[in-house]
Amino acid sequence: EAQVTQNPRYLITVTGKKLTVTCSQNMNHEYMSWYRQDPGLGLRQIYYSMNVEVTDKGDVPEGYKVSRKEKRNFPLILESPSPNQTSLYFCASSSGQGVEKLFFGSGTQLSVL
């Protein structure tokens, strides 16, 4: 089944404790992206990747890192999480030329205490 898989689904952590949210897609998509969703603010792009070893900042990249060493994986790293990074996070991928028809993962609800 074609899908984007994020893990974990829920995560509670404390300020400053490094964490990684994994994202994997099995559709051989070149484009992958991370979004965060907050009430009243909609979805905002954190980082995106147009291909392996190619990553770039979105609208809200501060406090986040990503890597794209393999085509299928695009992990999101929070080196020192802070409470304002409490949010619902989504990974998405797309085939072809960039952002046409994004496929989304099921989301990761992160709480930073």
Place this chain on the structure above:
Amino acid sequence: SQQGEEDPQALSIQEGENATMNCSYKTSINNLQWYRQNSGRGLVHLILIRSNEREKHSGRLRVTLDTSKKSSSLLITASRAADTASYFCATDNTGTASKLTFGTGTRLQVTL
């Protein structure tokens, strides 16, 4: 920054009625897409309309695009309880196909 603004923010209708949601945006676009999100879950792509298209259909969905007014509408005909969800418009306006900018969504409630 947000590009799309959906209207209304919330909509409640009865099963069988039509639901219309509107989206306005600020800058020129390459395409506009509509997505659906069931509570807290991942978004699902519904339909894409390109800047040179004016109307598109997919099953019970009808999307229109008016680039002169920078607006789009999503019509769901003969709504069902299972259509209850949030609906988002998203625009590709970078010219590089690198980013979709989402609106804040319309929450649709369809009651029996």
